[in-house]
Amino acid sequence: MRTKTAGTHWRAHLLLLIVLVAMIYPMVWLVGASFKPENQIFSTMNPLPLAFTIANYVTGWTATGNSFTVYLANSLTVSLCTVIANVASCSVAAYAFARLDFAFRKFWFGLMLGTMMLPFQATLIPQYTIFYQLNWINTFLPLVVPYLLATDAFFIFLMVQFIRGIPRELDEAAALDGAGHVRVFFSIILPLLRPALLTTTILTFIWTFNDFLRQLVYLSDHSRYTAPLGLNAFVDRASGSSYGGMLAMSVVTLVPTVAVFLVSQRRLVDGVATTGIK
Amino acid sequence: MAENSGVAVLDPPVPEQAAAPVRHKHKRHKHNLAGYGFLAPWLIGLFAFTLIPMVYSLYLSLTKFNLLTAPQWIGFDNYARLFSDPRYLQSIKVTLLYVVTSVPLKLAAALLVAVALNRGLKALGFYRATFYLPSLLGASVAVSVMWRQIFSRDGLVNQFLGLFGVRGADWIGDPRFALWTLVLLAGWQFGTPMLIFLAGLKQLPQDLYEAAAIDGAGRFTVFFKITLPLLSPMVFFNLVLETINAFQTFTPAYVISNGLGGPIDSTLLYTLYLYLKGFGSMQMGYASAMAWVLFAVIGLFTAIYFWSARRWVNYAD
Numbered sequence: 001m002r003t004k005t006a007g008t009h010w011r012a013h014l015l016l017l018i019v020l021v022a023m024i025y026p027m028v029w030l031v032g033a034s035f036k037p038e039n040q041i042f043s044t045m046n047p048l049p050l051a052f053t054i055a056n057y058v059t060g061w062t063a064t065g066n067s068f069t070v071y072l073a074n075s076l077t078v079s080l081c082t083v084i085a086n087v088a089s090c091s092v093a094a095y096a097f098a099r100l101d102f103a104f105r106k107f108w109f110g111l112m113l114g115t116m117m118l119p120f121q122a123t124l125i126p127q128y129t130i131f132y133q134l135n136w137i138n139t140f141l142p143l144v145v146p147y148l149l150a151t152d153a154f155f156i157f158l159m160v161q162f163i164r165g166i167p168r169e170l171d172e173a174a175a176l177d178g179a180g181h182v183r184v185f186f187s188i189i190l191p192l193l194r195p196a197l198l199t200t201t202i203l204t205f206i207w208t209f210n211d212f213l214r215q216l217v218y219l220s221d222h223s224r225y226t227a228p229l230g231l232n233a234f235v236d237r238a239s240g241s242s243y244g245g246m247l248a249m250s251v252v253t254l255v256p257t258v259a260v261f262l263v264s265q266r267r268l269v270d271g272v273a274t275t276g277i278k
Numbered sequence: 279m280a281e282n283s284g285v286a287v288l289d290p291p292v293p294e295q296a297a298a299p300v301r302h303k304h305k306r307h308k309h310n311l312a313g314y315g316f317l318a319p320w321l322i323g324l325f326a327f328t329l330i331p332m333v334y335s336l337y338l339s340l341t342k343f344n345l346l347t348a349p350q351w352i353g354f355d356n357y358a359r360l361f362s363d364p365r366y367l368q369s370i371k372v373t374l375l376y377v378v379t380s381v382p383l384k385l386a387a388a389l390l391v392a393v394a395l396n397r398g399l400k401a402l403g404f405y406r407a408t409f410y411l412p413s414l415l416g417a418s419v420a421v422s423v424m425w426r427q428i429f430s431r432d433g434l435v436n437q438f439l440g441l442f443g444v445r446g447a448d449w450i451g452d453p454r455f456a457l458w459t460l461v462l463l464a465g466w467q468f469g470t471p472m473l474i475f476l477a478g479l480k481q482l483p484q485d486l487y488e489a490a491a492i493d494g495a496g497r498f499t500v501f502f503k504i505t506l507p508l509l510s511p512m513v514f515f516n517l518v519l520e521t522i523n524a525f526q527t528f529t530p531a532y533v534i535s536n537g538l539g540g541p542i543d544s545t546l547l548y549t550l551y552l553y554l555k556g557f558g559s560m561q562m563g564y565a566s567a568m569a570w571v572l573f574a575v576i577g578l579f580t581a582i583y584f585w586s587a588r589r590w591v592n593y594a595d
Contacts, residue, residue, distance in 0.1 A: 015394050016399070020405065023408070029434055042433065042437075045434060045438060089320065089323070092316050093316065093317060096313050096317040100309045101308050102308050102312075102314060108317065111324070115324070115328055117518075117576070119525060119572055121549055123335065124552075124569065125565050125566050126330075126335040126566070127327060127331050129334070149320065149324075149327065151324075156320065180312075212419055213553065228419040232533070235423060235533060246423060247427065250423045254420045254421075257414070257415060266403065266407075269410055
């Protein structure tokens, strides 16, 4: 629309500004409140602390019996293992779907798309009983192993879409030079797939780090608690007291994902935008 | 004109279509060995973590099972008991209410902001990233904790209302309002569908808008007669995805109600009740039956969307 007037531009801007303030105010308030003394947290809308203190962080860090150092380390372990497993397994499956022609390919592809719509509750209980039989409860294995086997079809789909955009001539030239499928995959497809691999890495990290239900179900020992579980333990015991510590630890558990977001936001926004588009 | 506009979209009713790209005809022979070799991890995962568990879950749903002793066959008792369980019926009511309000709210906000953003603003990148952030963090416990404090009796919302002399309610503690705080939280996370709408808007053919401008069409006419029909495949895509997501919401309901679904079961979303039954009181047969009903309900919603898509989704062939 080249004929936009200054007037419509202004109104769009105003609307966006109001929405923007309404959206980020809660987060700004949260960060500000986490640095306020307990008695000032609910006394004012002003997000800036009048009396700046880090007491909430000091007391909150160890208030649940275990320190948040342990929770964060556990969360990072689970998230990083999941990222590696997911990126590796999904890219291999995506190569098969996007480039190789084999019997029943369309059937499997349809099934793969179907699993994207499957609610995870449908498999939660049977998976739990299987892992229970394997004696894997209270370990990180139930959280990571499924990702080794490309169970998150969303990322296969994302990579298939991306590989389809890579010119086939490149594969064919390499094949003429005698490269097999493994070589083509590693030396042609994977390097060119990097943007999709990055999107997958970022989203998998953030989603895993923030995941709650599966960690709640599988991890019951305090020493295995991840950051969301540690924070939840705080909520359970804080009702009525120590809001400051709880808010401070909320900020702490948000820091890793927000940091990843800030570093990667341009790549991520473009990656997500194209998931709805062929 | 619209037919060959070059808008590339996901064709809703035939997702398998994506599986049939134009093949190079001279490479006819199949690569079964390589194909299944590369597919092996996914195939094993499909059977081990999806197909076999689903069959097992179907079996469990016909049994009484508490994890520690062997499942005990009881036929369709679990399913029969579901529909005479008042808490279950309450959780269905709460969940349906949540889905049919939060999904339209989220999509409307996403579309509104996307259209406003699509006017060539200088700070587009900043706005996009900031609006997207909540949908990325929204499922976390920390955001739910934040939400709970903001809507508490002396929280931010009531302080804001106090500026206008309005005495706000105890939003989280009052069964009339608690669910609506969750709906608002879902609305706050409009970023993902917004990005998808925005990508769609950028691809709309400009000639239609120029023709409309020459005809003197107003802004609302242009939006409802041109923009919305052309975006309908994206509306469809977001509608399907967000509905499935909404049915599975768990974390915020758990956090604001201390894991109980209260006050008076007003935030007892389906997944929360399933968790309480399966892992709280170890009624895993019952919870499996719940999972299958949820699966059927989501399937039904999706089927209705795909069926109705013929009437309102505009395909750019």
